[in-house]
Amino acid sequence: MRVGVIGGGQLARMMIPAAIELGVDLRVFAEADGMSAALAADRVGDYTEVAAVLDFAEQVDVVTFDHEHVPQDVLRALVDAGVAVRPGPDALRFAQDKLLMRERLSELGLPVPDWARVRTPAELDAFIADHGGTAVVKTPRGGYDGKGVRVVRSAAEVAEWFAAIAEDGRDGALLAEEKVEFRRELAQLVARRPSGEVAAWPLVETVQVGGVCSEVIAPAPRSAGRVADVAADIAIAVAEGVGVTGVLAVELFETTDDRVLVNELAMRPHNSGHWSMDGATTGQFEQHLRAVLDLPLGGTGTHRSWSVMVNILGGPEEGSLADRYAAAMAGHPTAKVHNYGKDPRPGRKVGHVTAVGDDLDEVVYEARAAAAVFQG
Incomplete structure (x- = not known):
C-alpha cells in the first residue's frame, strides 16, 4: 500500500509514524527542502504544476494532502489520469473557497452564521448596518490561523481587499458574516x-x-x-x-x-x-x-x-x-x-x-x- 501526500508540513510528518505502524509506504511531495516531513519527502517541487504532480502520483496507490491548496486543475488532472484522490476535488473545493462552503452548508440545511456574498463596499456597509454595526469579513481563499479574517464596522477597513478584487478582473467577492456571540x-x-x-x-x-x-x-x-x-x-x-x-x-x-x-x-x-x-x-x-x-x-x-x-x-x-x-x-x-x-x-x-x-x-x-x- 503506497500513499502519496502532497505537502511537506507537520501534518504529513505526523502521518509517518502511523504509516510505519501500518506497514504503509508513505511518500511526500514537499514544497521545499528541509520541511517538516523531510523524512519521507522523495519529491520536492511545485504542487501547482500538473506534470510534476502527475509524475509523483504514478508511484502511489492513492493521493492525499497535508493542506487544501492544490489547485482544482491539478486535482482534476489527477482524477482524469485515473488516480485515487482522497478527498477528491469535488469535496476539496468547499474547503478551498469559504463562499462555496457557506453555500453548500446552507443547501444542506446545516446551521451557519448569517452570511452574504459582498462584491462592493456598499454591499458590505449594508450588511453591517443590518447586523448591529459589526461584521466578520473573510477572504474566500487562502486564510488560516486568523489570516484573511477581520472584524469590521465599516467597509473602509477592508478597502485593500476590495481593491484586490477589482484588480483580479474576475467576478470576485468577499464573505461577510454576522459576528456571533x-x-x-x-x-x-x-x-x-x-x-x-x-x-x-x-x-x-x-x-x-x-x-x-x-x-x-x-x-x-x-x-x-x-x-x-x-x-x-x-x-x-x-x-x-x-x-x-x-x-x-x-x-x-x-x-x-x-x-x-x-x-x-x-x-x-x-x-x-x-x-x-x-x-x-x-x-x-x-x-x-x-x-x-x-x-x-x-x-x-x-x-x-x-x-x-x-x-x-x-x-x-x-x-x-x-x-x-x-x-x-x-x-x-x-x-x-x-x-x-x-x-x-x-x-x-x-x-x-x-x-x-x-x-x-x-x-x-x-x-x-x-x-x-x-x-x-
Whole structure:
C-alpha cells in the first residue's frame, strides 16, 4: 500500500509514524527542502504544476494532502489520469473557497452564521448596518490561523481587499458574516472512507489566542448529551453531504443563545485532533490513512477521562526544542512532546504537548507547564 501526500508540513510528518505502524509506504511531495516531513519527502517541487504532480502520483496507490491548496486543475488532472484522490476535488473545493462552503452548508440545511456574498463596499456597509454595526469579513481563499479574517464596522477597513478584487478582473467577492456571540469554540472530527463508513471522535473544546489554536480539551467539558449529539450529527452530515474521504474537522461555535453553528472546515487531519495521537484508541493520522485506503476505521474511544493538548508557539528564543527536552521530561514525565522540526518564529506552531489523565485540573496543568518549558 503506497500513499502519496502532497505537502511537506507537520501534518504529513505526523502521518509517518502511523504509516510505519501500518506497514504503509508513505511518500511526500514537499514544497521545499528541509520541511517538516523531510523524512519521507522523495519529491520536492511545485504542487501547482500538473506534470510534476502527475509524475509523483504514478508511484502511489492513492493521493492525499497535508493542506487544501492544490489547485482544482491539478486535482482534476489527477482524477482524469485515473488516480485515487482522497478527498477528491469535488469535496476539496468547499474547503478551498469559504463562499462555496457557506453555500453548500446552507443547501444542506446545516446551521451557519448569517452570511452574504459582498462584491462592493456598499454591499458590505449594508450588511453591517443590518447586523448591529459589526461584521466578520473573510477572504474566500487562502486564510488560516486568523489570516484573511477581520472584524469590521465599516467597509473602509477592508478597502485593500476590495481593491484586490477589482484588480483580479474576475467576478470576485468577499464573505461577510454576522459576528456571533459565543460561549466557546468547539471542534468535531470525523473520518469517512469511500465505502461510506464514518467514525467520530469525542467533541473537543478549543482555545484560540490571536486567531491561532492554543489549547484543546478532549472531550469538551459540559458537552454530554445534546451539544455533543448535535455536533456529531453536523459533522457527519457535512462529510456525507460533500463527499469527504479521510479526516474532516468541523470548527463550531456554541453561541450564547444555545445554538451550535459551523465556523470553518478542514478536510485533513487538524490541530484540534492532535490530542488523539496519545489520548484515543485510534489517532487521527492512522485513521486518515485507513480512510483514504478504504480500510475499516478504528475505534475512537479515549484511554483516560481527559486529554489536553497545548501548542508550542514560537519556540525558544535561543537554541532548539530539543535543547529543552531534559527540563521538560524531568519536570513533566507524563507529558508527551511532539516536535515538528521547524525553525521557531513568533506565533509559528513548532510543536505540541499532550497530557492525559482522570483529573482535568491536573491534566491541564501538566500540559501547560510542559509546553511552557519550550516557550521564550
